[in-house]
C-alpha cells in the first residue's frame with residue numbers, strides 16, 4: 001500500500017503548509033499530525049458556547065505537557081466576565097475576538113505558588129528571582145497552552161493566541177487579581193470559527209531554512225526567503241486585501257519601538273509584578 005493510500009490528506013496538508021514547490025519528505029503519518037498541520041489562527045467566532053467539560057479537558061491536555069523539573073510553574077485564568085474581557089481587549093489594541101469568543105484563557109507564568117510553598121515552610125528559595133526561573137515558567141506556560149491548542153483543534157474548535165496582553169501586564173494583573181509572582185504571558189481565544197470568515201492555513205518558511213543538519217548553514221537562505229516572500233504576499237492579498245511580503249511583516253513588527261505597543265517596558269513591568277529577572 002502506498003503512503004498516499006494510507007493518508008490521502010498528506011499531500012494536501014503539506015502543500016497548504018509549504019506551497020507546492022517546497023513540500024518536504026515525510027515519514028509515518030496519522031490523524032494527530034494531520035490535526036497539527038491543519039492549524040490556522042482564527043479571529044472570528046460564532047457565539048455558540050463550547051460543550052460542558054471542554055475547559056477541563058483542555059486544562060487536562062495542558063497539564064499533560066512536559067514541565068521543567070515538574071515545577072508546574074504556570075496557571076491559567078478562564079475569563080468569563082464581559083467587563084473584564086472588554087478591558088483585556090482594550091489592552092490588546094481592541095482585538096474584538098477577545099470579547100466575542102466563547103472561551104478566553106489567560107496563561108500565566110506563575111512563581112507565586114512556589115513562593116507560597118517556600119513561605120509556608122520558611123524556606124528561602126534563592127533561585128526564584130533569576131531570569132532562568134522566569135524562563136522556566138514562561139516556557140512551561142507556552143508548552144501547556146500549545147497542548148490545549150492542539151486538543152481544542154482536534155475537537156473542531158479554533159483558537160488564536162493573544163500576545164498583545166503583554167502590552168500592559170500590570171493592567172492585566174490588576175484586572176485578574178494576580179498575586180505577586182504571576183504574570184500573563186498571552187491570552188487564548190477558543191471557539192467555533194465563524195464560517196463567514198474562514199481562515200486559510202498560513203504557509204511557513206521552507207524546511208531548508210529552519211532545519212539544519214549537523215551544522216548551522218544559511219548559505220542558501222536568501223533566495224528561499226525571496227520565494228517565500230512571494231508566497232506570503234499572495235497569501236496576504238487573498239486573506240487581507242493588502243499585499244505585503246513576509247519580510248515586510250517582520251520589519252513592520254520590529255523596525256520601531258512604537259510597534260512594540262508598550263512591550264518595550266516589559267522588563268520593568270515584570271519587575272513590578274514580582275519577577276526581578278536577575
Ligand SMILES: Cc1cc2nc3c(=O)[nH]c(=O)nc-3n(C[C@H](O)[C@H](O)[C@H](O)COP(=O)(O)O)c2cc1C
Nearest residue numbers: 039040041043092095160161162163164165186202
Ligand atoms: C505567543 C503568540 C502570540 C500571538 N498574539 C497574537 C495577537 O495578539 N493577535 C493575533 O491576532 N494573533 C496573534 N498570534 C497569532 C499569530 O499571528 C499567528 O500564529 C501567526 O501569524 C501564524 O499564523 P497561523 O497561526 O494562522 O499559522 C500570536 C501567536 C503566538 C504564538
